[in-house]
Amino acid sequence: MGLADGNSCKAEEFVARVEEEFGESVEKIEKLGEGKVIVYVSRESLPKVVSYVFWELGGRLATVVGSDERRLHSHFVVYYPLAMDFIDDGYSGKCWIIVASVIPGDDPRFPSVTKDIPAANWAEREIRDLLGLEPVGHPDPRRLVLPDDWPDGVYPLREEMDYTYSPPSKERPYTFQPSERIVKGTEVIELPIGPIHPASDEPGQFRVYVDGEEVVDFDYRLFHIHRGIEKLGVSRMTYNQVPFLAERICGICGYSHSCCYCQAVEEAFKVDVPERAEYIRSVMLEIERVHSHMLIVGLGLHLAAFDWGFMQLFKARERIMDLAEILTGNRKTYGMNVVGGVRRDFIKDRIGKAMDIVRDVRKRYREIVDIILSNRSVINRFSSIGILESNVARSLGVLGPTARASGLRIDVRKDHPYAAYRNLPLEVKVRDEGDVLSRHLVRLEEVFNSLDMIEHALDRLPGGPILAEKVEPIPHVRSFSSIEAPRGENFHFIVTGMHSMLIRWKVRAPTYNNWSAMPHMCRGYTLADIPLILTSIDPCYSCTERVMVVNVKKRTRRMMRWDELIHKSRKLPIRGCRS
Amino acid sequence: MSLKLIVKSLKWKRVTRKYPFEQHPVPEDFRGRVEFLEELCMGCGACANVCPPNAIQVIEEKGTRIIKLFIGRCIFCGRCEENCPMMAVKQTDDFELSSIRREDLEVVLRHGLPRDEKGHFLEYTEREIVEAEEVLRSERPRELVEKLIESSRKCRSCRIREGIGSIAKALRPGGERNE
Numbered sequence: 001m002g003l004a005d006g007n008s009c010k011a012e013e014f015v016a017r018v019e020e021e022f023g024e025s026v027e028k029i030e031k032l033g034e035g036k037v038i039v040y041v042s043r044e045s046l047p048k049v050v051s052y053v054f055w056e057l058g059g060r061l062a063t064v065v066g067s068d069e070r071r072l073h074s075h076f077v078v079y080y081p082l083a084m085d086f087i088d089d090g091y092s093g094k095c096w097i098i099v100a101s102v103i104p105g106d107d108p109r110f111p112s113v114t115k116d117i118p119a120a121n122w123a124e125r126e127i128r129d130l131l132g133l134e135p136v137g138h139p140d141p142r143r144l145v146l147p148d149d150w151p152d153g154v155y156p157l158r159e160e161m162d163y164t165y166s167p168p169s170k171e172r173p174y175t176f177q178p179s180e181r182i183v184k185g186t187e188v189i190e191l192p193i194g195p196i197h198p199a200s201d202e203p204g205q206f207r208v209y210v211d212g213e214e215v216v217d218f219d220y221r222l223f224h225i226h227r228g229i230e231k232l233g234v235s236r237m238t239y240n241q242v243p244f245l246a247e248r249i250c251g252i253c254g255y256s257h258s259c260c261y262c263q264a265v266e267e268a269f270k271v272d273v274p275e276r277a278e279y280i281r282s283v284m285l286e287i288e289r290v291h292s293h294m295l296i297v298g299l300g301l302h303l304a305a306f307d308w309g310f311m312q313l314f315k316a317r318e319r320i321m322d323l324a325e326i327l328t329g330n331r332k333t334y335g336m337n338v339v340g341g342v343r344r345d346f347i348k349d350r351i352g353k354a355m356d357i358v359r360d361v362r363k364r365y366r367e368i369v370d371i372i373l374s375n376r377s378v379i380n381r382f383s384s385i386g387i388l389e390s391n392v393a394r395s396l397g398v399l400g401p402t403a404r405a406s407g408l409r410i411d412v413r414k415d416h417p418y419a420a421y422r423n424l425p426l427e428v429k430v431r432d433e434g435d436v437l438s439r440h441l442v443r444l445e446e447v448f449n450s451l452d453m454i455e456h457a458l459d460r461l462p463g464g465p466i467l468a469e470k471v472e473p474i475p476h477v478r479s480f481s482s483i484e485a486p487r488g489e490n491f492h493f494i495v496t497g498m499h500s501m502l503i504r505w506k507v508r509a510p511t512y513n514n515w516s517a518m519p520h521m522c523r524g525y526t527l528a529d530i531p532l533i534l535t536s537i538d539p540c541y542s543c544t545e546r547v548m549v550v551n552v553k554k555r556t557r558r559m560m561r562w563d564e565l566i567h568k569s570r571k572l573p574i575r576g577c578r579s
Numbered sequence: 580m581s582l583k584l585i586v587k588s589l590k591w592k593r594v595t596r597k598y599p600f601e602q603h604p605v606p607e608d609f610r611g612r613v614e615f616l617e618e619l620c621m622g623c624g625a626c627a628n629v630c631p632p633n634a635i636q637v638i639e640e641k642g643t644r645i646i647k648l649f650i651g652r653c654i655f656c657g658r659c660e661e662n663c664p665m666m667a668v669k670q671t672d673d674f675e676l677s678s679i680r681r682e683d684l685e686v687v688l689r690h691g692l693p694r695d696e697k698g699h700f701l702e703y704t705e706r707e708i709v710e711a712e713e714v715l716r717s718e719r720p721r722e723l724v725e726k727l728i729e730s731s732r733k734c735r736s737c738r739i740r741e742g743i744g745s746i747a748k749a750l751r752p753g754g755e756r757n758e
Contacts, residue, residue, distance in 0.1 A: 236633075237631065240629070241629070241630075241631040242631075244631040244632075244654060244656050244658075245631060248654075308584060308588065312591075315591075315594060318594070322606075325605075325606050325609070326606045326607075328610075329606070329608050329609050329610040329657070329670075330609070330610050330655065333654065333655075333656075335610065335654075335655070335656040335657060343657075343661065344608075367587065371583060371584055371587065374583075
């Protein structure tokens with residue numbers, strides 16, 4: 001992975017600026033790999049340093065990682081990984097600065113940065129839930145990840161908790177909080193959606209606050225199916241078994257999770273991945289992107305009552321699933337990645353078949369897209385709803401097509417190239433409108449580019465082995481990797497341990513960051529727009545949904561089934577409520 | 580617009596298959612149900628060592644080693660096939676696995692353990708020892724090899740008493756945790 005030296009130089013330049021600004025607070029500097037530096041600062045100066053890197057140096061906060069490293073040095077550590085994506089000098093020298101702080105085990109508190117950087121909101125609450133580290137000054141005291149009946153003082157990700165332990169439940173209520181935008185005394189109706197949510201891949205509960213048809217606020221309670229995958233991965237599995245668990249994090253973009261995990265471990269163990277394996281990974285990642293984008297645009301069209309487009313896109317998508325099946329032996333869980341490379345080679349006649357399918361799909365897809373885009377009812381329905389301004393997107397750390405549709409030029413494939421993307425004809429599609437239409441258009445365009453890249457990579461597949469000869473585990477190394485999954489950046493952080501096991505494995509999927517933009521996207525539009533806006537950030541979908549309308553003042557309730565709401569979304573193209 | 584749409588719809592044929600009344604073809608090297616070839620298996624447990632969901636388990640009973648696969652837990656990754664030193668695991672094309680009985684999803688292989696001359700059970704199967712001997716024969720120095728092969732026919736407590744550590748265990752493939 002011959003990264004240009006420019007990256008680490010740039011990282012050093014940023015570190016020098018941090019040191020210049022906060023000289024006394026910087027405790028230690030640790031280099032991870034090319035263009036990745038951890039800067040340890042004192043606990044008190046954490047918010048200052050993180051906001052300096054975020055706002056002044058142009059960082060993008062990927063997530064916040066809390067880690068119980070008491071086994072190594074009897075301390076907890078919080079990491080704030082910032083990708084330096086918003087610097088102006090083109091694509092050279094985009095690096096990672098990780099601001100970290102060591103937290104003593106007997107005083108588990110750290111100052112919150114959420115007030116300065118909204119992007120840290122969820123991640124800091126997650127650390128409080130799972131590790132029991134208190135983000136002092138965090139504006140939201142509610143639980144995020146743990147179930148409401150989970151007893152206090154039991155922290156699943158701490159080392160002392162066994163992964164099979166299931167504590168007795170303790171009842172406690174959860175309150176939905178509208179922001180202070182709601183003026184008291186107005187006729188605002190609270191509308192619960194859930195607990196099985198239509199448009200997310202996990203059940204979630206929502207409160208939509210409506211004034212007539214207009215949405216005034218939006219609040220959510222997610223993580224009903226938090227499965228404890230991180231804990232399972234570090235408790236029971238060896239590093240080479242985890243890719244198969246990582247692949248099952250998501251039903252759509254599983255391959256990018258396993259790929260991201262493998263890259264992180266490969267970097268920790270200093271494994272050289274063969275070039276052919278990198279090409280194969282890129283091909284599979286793009287296949288995944290194509291089928292994911294076709295699925296979500298299809299669903300968007302379905303909600304806008306254009307079922308022809310939905311059916312045709314799914315038909316084209318099925319060919320892509322066949323393609324994956326031919327190349328990997330399975331439609332969805334490809335099972336290709338292990339640490340050090342891939343397990344199954346692309347043999348020659350399968351490459352031929354794959355090329356035929358890609359050409360065929362591209363031709364068919366172009367015809368479908370032409371018809372979709374010439375359909376004015378769809379375009380009108382999608383345009384100028386759910387607008388996400390680019391400055392809001394930046395402060396919330398929004399990722400993937402959702403960010404690119406709001407004018408943020410971020411794409412991990414281009415900014416921090418991995419696998420074979422340096423050698424592929426990648427184009428970053430950016431639009432400025434920030435509405436539902438532009439999010440779908442970015443996806444539609446990306447599919448063409450992905451098909452081109454698949455064809456290009458299959459055509460120029462280099463020879464050689466597909467698996468690194470030797471993988472030598474190195475204990476107690478920190479490492480992380482990020483990948484552009486269909487919905488945005490996947491982020492995996494690991495700390496390796498003894499006996500081929502891991503101490504910490506942190507996973508952050510892109511929808512995690514994109515959800516936080518939902519309130520901003522929904523405010524000011526109508527109830528009928530909500531399904532379309534939800535779908536446009538590409539969460540998954542389940543159909544067993546109902547909606548209940550509650551009038552708080554009159555204490556009346558009306559059940560509204562999900563299909564009723566969809567029916568409304570198809571019937572009512574009212575717009576312009578946002579003044 | 581709509582005319583174009585209708586023309587396309589008429590031109591593009593229906594693709595739905597009449598499954599299950601019509602067979603669903605699977606591609607070559609499809610990763611389906613896992614099958615053990617009993618006549619090849621030596622009972623080393625390499626498959627259980629690498630299995631990510633612990634679908635394959637090794638159960639030690641007195642005088643028997645049981646290799647048990649529960650397909651209900653299997654994720655069809657094929658790591659067992661890849662790591663089996665005897666090529667005794669095969670993935671088939673079969674994907675129609677639903678059943679109302681749990682036993683239909685269980686595959687059980689039993690390996691009787693041999694006894695040493697004093698009548699104690701060895702902790703390796705007959706085939707494991709034969710395999711280990713074969714590997715060892717090509718090794719040098721000869722006296723050490725002969726000594727190891729001789730000791731492989733004694734049970735663990737006898738061997739420890741004689742002060743010779745385990746040999747077959749070191750040769751057992753696929754065990755990441757044993758490294």
